[in-house]
């Protein structure tokens with residue numbers, strides 16, 4: 001049931017992942033779900049870079065190096081954590097947004113469409129029993145040093161993915177009624 005699935009979706013972090021690999025077929029299943037997101041003027045601005053195998057380790061090393069270079073007082077523990085996260089994940093998907101070349105829409109609409117694609121992917125992961133979470137570290141602005149980004153393409157973060165064993169606690173939200181007003185007359 002979609003409403004249960006939505007409520008069951010949680011952020012599951014790399015430290016919670018086990019060693020079970022994720023098959024390419026499963027990754028493609030969630031990418032296909034992502035691709036059904038809506039977009040204004042059907043720009044379909046979501047772009048994904050699926051990083052796996054040794055490239056995952058290279059990505060971790062790249063991010064750790066960028067963190068150290070661009071942080072006033074980098075902490076060893078943080079550098080290690082960045083590399084650990086890459087190692088612990090089965091797959092890392094870079095979440096990118098390709099701006100419409102004619103800029104017919106405001107940027108926010110293309111970011112919003114990309115976020116909707118990520119939600120589809122995230123819910124798809126729940127359905128498949130795969131843990132994931134969207135990470136948006138400040139170093140994403142340097143990702144053109146790792147990925148071959150097109151003109152107008154920007155990285156909005158990473159979806160870290162892996163299977164997990166321990167049950168995940170139920171999420172919590174403040175009541176929806178606190179965030180909603182009805183206007184009837």
Ligand SMILES: Cc1cc2nc3c(=O)[nH]c(=O)nc-3n(C[C@H](O)[C@H](O)[C@H](O)COP(=O)(O)O)c2cc1C
Nearest residue numbers: 009010011012115133134135136137138157171172
């Ligand atoms: C756009 C976006 C960026 C996020 N970036 C981070 C992040 O950098 N680090 C992190 O720990 N969680 C990040 N999250 C996950 C949120 O922390 C998480 O969704 C929130 O705490 C609610 O928990 P839940 O996903 O388990 O419901 C991000 C989520 C979104 C939607």
